[in-house]
Amino acid sequence: AGAVAVNDVTNSITALVADSRIDAGGELTVTAPSGLLIDALAVSVSADVAVSSGSGVTADIAGAGAYIANDVSTTTTASLLRADVDAASTVTVLATDDTVVDGDAGAGSLGVAVGKGGTGGAGVGFSAVDSDVRTTVTASVVDSHLGTSTTDRVGALSLTARSSVLIEAIAAVAAAQVAGATGTSGGFGVALAGSWVGNVVANTTSAVLSGGSAFIAGTVTIKATDETTVDGDAGTGVLALGLGKGAAGGVAGGGAVGTNTVVNVVRATISGLTVDATGAVEVLAENKTSVNVLTIGIAGALAAGKSGALALAGAGSVSVNQVAIDIAAQVVSATILTTSPVTVEATDTSSIRATAGAAALALAGGKAAGIGVAIGVSVSVNEVGSFTFDRDQDADTDETPALHRTRALVLASTLGSAPAPVGNVAVKARATATIEALTIAGAVGVGVGKTAGIAGAGAGAGSGNTIESVVDAILGVDALGTRSTVYSSGSVEVRAAAEGDDEGTIDASLGSVMDDLAYLERTDQPDDSSTTDVDESEIPVPDPTDVANDKAQYQLLATALYGSLGLLFTPDIAVTVLEEYIEYDSEGEITTQFGIRWLVRDSLGNVWEIIDDNPLSATNALRVTAPSLITADTGAGALAAAFGK
Numbered sequence: 001a002g003a004v005a006v007n008d009v010t011n012s013i014t015a016l017v018a019d020s021r022i023d024a025g026g027e028l029t030v031t032a033p034s035g036l037l038i039d040a041l042a043v044s045v046s047a048d049v050a051v052s053s054g055s056g057v058t059a060d061i062a063g064a065g066a067y068i069a070n071d072v073s074t075t076t077t078a079s080l081l082r083a084d085v086d087a088a089s090t091v092t093v094l095a096t097d098d099t100v101v102d103g104d105a106g107a108g109s110l111g112v113a114v115g116k117g118g119t120g121g122a123g124v125g126f127s128a129v130d131s132d133v134r135t136t137v138t139a140s141v142v143d144s145h146l147g148t149s150t151t152d153r154v155g156a157l158s159l160t161a162r163s164s165v166l167i168e169a170i171a172a173v174a175a176a177q178v179a180g181a182t183g184t185s186g187g188f189g190v191a192l193a194g195s196w197v198g199n200v201v202a203n204t205t206s207a208v209l210s211g212g213s214a215f216i217a218g219t220v221t222i223k224a225t226d227e228t229t230v231d232g233d234a235g236t237g238v239l240a241l242g243l244g245k246g247a248a249g250g251v252a253g254g255g256a257v258g259t260n261t262v263v264n265v266v267r268a269t270i271s272g273l274t275v276d277a278t279g280a281v282e283v284l285a286e287n288k289t290s291v292n293v294l295t296i297g298i299a300g301a302l303a304a305g306k307s308g309a310l311a312l313a314g315a316g317s318v319s320v321n322q323v324a325i326d327i328a329a330q331v332v333s334a335t336i337l338t339t340s341p342v343t344v345e346a347t348d349t350s351s352i353r354a355t356a357g358a359a360a361l362a363l364a365g366g367k368a369a370g371i372g373v374a375i376g377v378s379v380s381v382n383e384v385g386s387f388t389f390d391r392d393q394d395a396d397t398d399e400t401p402a403l404h405r406t407r408a409l410v411l412a413s414t415l416g417s418a419p420a421p422v423g424n425v426a427v428k429a430r431a432t433a434t435i436e437a438l439t440i441a442g443a444v445g446v447g448v449g450k451t452a453g454i455a456g457a458g459a460g461a462g463s464g465n466t467i468e469s470v471v472d473a474i475l476g477v478d479a480l481g482t483r484s485t486v487y488s489s490g491s492v493e494v495r496a497a498a499e500g501d502d503e504g505t506i507d508a509s510l511g512s513v514m515d516d517l518a519y520l521e522r523t524d525q526p527d528d529s530s531t532t533d534v535d536e537s538e539i540p541v542p543d544p545t546d547v548a549n550d551k552a553q554y555q556l557l558a559t560a561l562y563g564s565l566g567l568l569f570t571p572d573i574a575v576t577v578l579e580e581y582i583e584y585d586s587e588g589e590i591t592t593q594f595g596i597r598w599l600v601r602d603s604l605g606n607v608w609e610i611i612d613d614n615p616l617s618a619t620n621a622l623r624v625t626a627p628s629l630i631t632a633d634t635g636a637g638a639l640a641a642a643f644g645k
Helices: 511-520 546-556
Strands: 002-018 021-024 028-052 058-081 084-087 091-115 119-146 158-183 187-216 220-244 248-270 276-278 281-305 306-334 335-337 342-366 369-384 388-391 400-402 404-410 425-449 452-469 470-476 492-499 505-506 572-583 590-601 607-612 620-625 630-644
Touching: 002 091, 058 158, 091 187, 091 335, 119 220, 158 248, 187 281, 220 306, 248 342, 281 369, 306 388, 306 425, 342 404, 342 452, 425 470, 470 492
Parallel strands: 002 058, 021 084, 028 091, 058 119, 084 119, 091 158, 119 187, 158 220, 187 248, 187 276, 220 281, 248 306, 276 335, 281 342, 306 369, 306 404, 342 425, 369 452, 404 470, 425 492, 425 630, 470 505
Antiparallel strands: 002 028, 028 058, 058 091, 091 119, 119 158, 158 187, 187 220, 220 248, 248 281, 281 306, 306 342, 342 369, 369 425, 388 400, 404 425, 425 452, 452 630, 505 620, 572 590, 590 607, 607 620
């Protein structure tokens, strides 16, 4: 028996205002809402009963399978393109996608064979749910003019793109086989079953304000948000019974597998235009990804025969989960004029919770000999980081890197002006990654025989977990070397924070400051080491007093961000110079290669060690280490008991 459900959905929704002039006395709203619900159920049940009163062989086979495939591809766009807009109230561009995929597959098989002669039977079951969801959501204002001047503004601007994907999948299967011989012959039963849940999510969510101009009477909000939740459960149970006056055997094997991959891209962007606003300007990118998976495999085998009995049981569960999120909030080659705060913030929250369990039981009893062997294995592999991935679902294309990084960027841009500075400036990137993995395996084997009893049991459980991320908060230059300029009447905060990283990278947020500081400090190095033809072992070290003064200068200068602009660098962190390394060449001259080690405590109390190996390098990146938020618990138990006279 079998049940199959296949759902293939492709949607494209577009709300577009292009090459037009709009003069509205009220609000201008361009919205593209998209919603999709798939609720699939596939159930298959099979039963086979064979009964014979003769002396021949009685056999049966029972099989059941259930399979669900869900393929979703949606494109949702809300856009103003080359439009001239004069609206007295709010301008809203909104694109949303809400996709829900629910797939439940269940299969069960039962086989019974009873006869006076030899009996044998097999029960087989399989269930699987395969879901692939790929969405593209874009809200954009491109090459458009909102308002015409500071005296002719449109209302507040809200540009929002939101993607929400929920996948709930359950694959469950059970198989049982009973073989019994009432005569002098034996009975042999086999039960095999497997379940699999596989989910793939690849979303691209973008909110973009690019080109043209914007004169806004109120706030400007550019926001891109992705919320992805994947819940996948796979469960397998098998039971085999072999009974006979002669020999008897029972073999049971069951496995459950769960694989989940999430690859999302989130962008909130202002680029290539001047935004003149009377209120606050916010560029926000946010991703919330949660993967929850449960895999359980259970197998039991029982054999009882007068001549002898053999019972074999094996159960396994495997969980493999990967998450890569590329998120950026960015202002590039733009000018923002306002006297209110400017915030550029990227936030990522990624979590994996994986539970895998396996249990096997084998019982064998015979008047002659009884042999019982049970094996249980549970494995979980989880990764939050970068890996290769086929975004196009095209077998002819190569896989491309899927990156896990969180970036808040202000590059080659101007914030405020000398006569009208902006308020507080915050450029913040924050990533939190967590993995919780639990793997448990157990096995019990019992053999009882009058002549001999043999038992074996083995169990193993393990998990491999990795978190690797890049977190950038950068206020600085673009690839062409064009610097940013900030005029602020308040504080300027550039902060990158990562929780859960084994190793991370914070680029230039502090590095650009360190480059300037290192250059200034380099000219003040002590000159008492300038000698010629000196043995390397005799090269003097800087005078301790000079070094102490150097450190004091660093601590003082660390409060300045682009000192020529007179701006304050005042994040909620305390910076302390721990050590200063100065290298000398063979002639005792100070080289340009030296490093600084910092201890940084952020506003949450987390302590970071930041090492700047080469402060003078224009492409320098700081190496950062912090505690990892990985919780991995494993447990395994095995029991073997043999009894013989």
